[in-house]
Amino acid sequence: DGGITQSPKYLFRKEGQNVTLSCEQNLNHDAMYWYRQDPGQGLRLIYYSQIVNDFQKGDIAEGYSVSREKKESFPLTVTSAQKNPTAFYLCATAIDSTATQYFGPGTRLLVL
Amino acid sequence: DQQVKQNSPSLSVQEGRISILNCDYTNSMFDYFLWYKKYPAEGPTFLISISSIKDKNEDGRFTVFLNKSAKHLSLHIVPSQPGDSAVYFCAASARRGNTPLVFGKGTRLSVIA
Numbered sequence: 001d002g003g004i005t006q007s008p009k010y011l012f013r014k015e016g017q018n019v020t021l022s023c024e025q026n027l028n029h030d031a032m033y034w035y036r037q038d039p040g041q042g043l044r045l046i047y048y049s050q051i052v053n054d055f056q057k058g059d060i061a062e063g064y065s066v067s068r069e070k071k072e073s074f075p076l077t078v079t080s081a082q083k084n085p086t087a088f089y090l091c092a093t094a095i096d097s098t099a100t101q102y103f104g105p106g107t108r109l110l111v112l
Numbered sequence: 113d114q115q116v117k118q119n120s121p122s123l124s125v126q127e128g129r130i131s132i133l134n135c136d137y138t139n140s141m142f143d144y145f146l147w148y149k150k151y152p153a154e155g156p157t158f159l160i161s162i163s164s165i166k167d168k169n170e171d172g173r174f175t176v177f178l179n180k181s182a183k184h185l186s187l188h189i190v191p192s193q194p195g196d197s198a199v200y201f202c203a204a205s206a207r208r209g210n211t212p213l214v215f216g217k218g219t220r221l222s223v224i225a
Contacts, residue, residue: 004155006155033212035215040121040217041217042201042215042216042217042218043156043201043215044215045212048212050210058212088153090155090156092155097210097211097212098144098205098207098210100146100158100161101158101213102158103148103155103156103157104155105154105155106153106154106155108153
């Protein structure tokens with residue numbers, strides 16, 4: 001069953017806590033992306049990776065970190081430096097960095 | 113500075129009529145354009161795309177038109193159905209520059225039965 005999975009569906013963060021959002025794919029896509037969606041803001045790019053062991057900052061990378069140790073996985077850590085983390089987080093993948101992106105179901109992060 | 117603009121935050125259309133969603137871009141290097149459809153609390157779904165070498169691409173009820181001189185593209189949905197009610201995002205990329213997609217802020221389409 002091919003696709004993109006994001007877990008958990010909902011995540012709660014306490015003040016000063018780091019949390020990690022999971023994104024896994026079995027589509028054999030090289031490129032992976034993390035976006036953040038806020039109401040009325042559309043999709044804003046946080047980080048992207050075109051190949052294993054390489055990643056670049058997007059437009060709003062401050063307060064976030066990523067790793068790409070395996071082709072299938074691109075976890076996103078929301079650090080305590082991100083002061084306004086409440087949002088809907090979307091992971092996407094593409095065959096390569098110029099191709100159509102396909103999205104996972106998303107994770108909603110809420111701050112307690 | 114927004115490189116991809118969807119100037120209409122919302123649009124209401126009667127069932128069976130045509131829906132026209134518009135998108136403008138500023139970067140002349142963009143050569144690949146896409147439309148995505150998004151329901152609340154779900155990831156966007158790819159709908160249709162167009163390369164800059166074309167001015168029209170059609171897939172069933174969905175047609176995308178590209179006017180390069182005006183830096184404008186539009187998505188036509190005919191006939192509109194209640195299930196089409198969603199937020200539609202326009203996106204663009206400069207494939208020769210190997211850059212990621214740039215998204216507009218979206219247009220919320222409501223199809224009224």
